[in-house]
Amino acid sequence: MAPKIIPNISVDCVVFGYDGTTKSLNVLLIKRYLESKETHEILVNDYVLTGYHALENETMDDTATRVLRELTGLDNLYKKQFKVFGDPNRLMNEKDIIWVESENFNQRTITIAYYFLVKTDEVDIEKNTRQAQWFPVNNLPELGFDHKKIINEAYADLKAKSLSEPIIFELLPNKFTVKELQDVYESILGVEIDNRNFRRKLLTKKYLIELDEKQVGVSKKPSQLFMFSKDIYQKIYKESYLISI
CATH class of the missing domain: 1.10.10.10 (Winged helix-like DNA-binding domain superfamily/Winged helix DNA-binding domain)
Structure with missing residues (x-):
């Protein structure tokens, strides 16, 4: 029997990538897109962090490693669990409500946030099925959920850790x-x-x-x-x- 998901606990992963050619620090984001089935009106069109529900048989570290591997094909990268995000209103933006309902998500989802460090040339985004794309950390596109806040807090932690570790x-x-x-x-x-x-x-x-x-x-x-x-x-x-x- 396949392990069940925990419907109100998820893991979100901030993947920081350094591009040695452009000398820039980037974040790997995936496309979030949804059309109305009746009218084909675009309801949601933005970007989010990669993440997924935890499974009942996993630790949070296991979930983060699985999510990263599915996105990048990579394993054994530096990772850090840096914060839990559990604001009751974190999924209550208009677009987020539409997305949550379409995906049958629990609106009271708590996420455990991790960040990873990788060199951008190690990730083959051309073969990625989720339209993953690198964006400069200081020039991000429109983001869904509370993912801008998650990225900002991950970035602040990375700055501090880069001077002490x-x-x-x-x-x-x-x-x-x-x-x-x-x-x-x-x-x-x-x-x-x-x-x-x-x-x-x-x-x-x-x-x-x-x-x-x-x-x-x-x-x-x-x-x-x-x-x-x-x-x-x-x-x-x-x-x-x-x-x-």
Whole structure:
């Protein structure tokens, strides 16, 4: 027998993706579209986070992992459960009521929110059946439900965590330059960072290993490559800012 859903408990996933080409932090959203069966009038046409009801045999982490895998095909990504959203009116917008009724959702649904970190080029959105699309975190389209609030709170948490935990390296290749690391910080924090101060402070960090390698396939002078050592970080730091900017 297939496991039953818990009708008033869901998981919503904020998938943050870093685009190394555009140097932008993005959010993966799916299309929400509904027409009237009688008149073909467009009733709902916006975007939402990916999410689904929890199943009776799942933990919340299991549900989040399942939802992410169904959307992106990926697993074993950094994820964080950051808040529960249970406002009684969170699904009471006019369009949301229409959608809830069409999908037979429970109007008093409580959602457990997670965020994930991924590099955008790891997600094949061309094959996605839910019309998934990346949007810059600071330039989002019209959103359904309370998903703008969920994204904003996830983003605020990500900013804070990027300064106190080594999660930023989830968005970089295994080997990276100082400039590439600076670009990720700037895209998340939304600030410009002084190059010299950043490099000076960064090179004192023992968990950043300078490699005997440089960039290849670049037209300009190749830059030095580095790696992040999780083992060294865990030995040296229990709770400390990665970098002060």
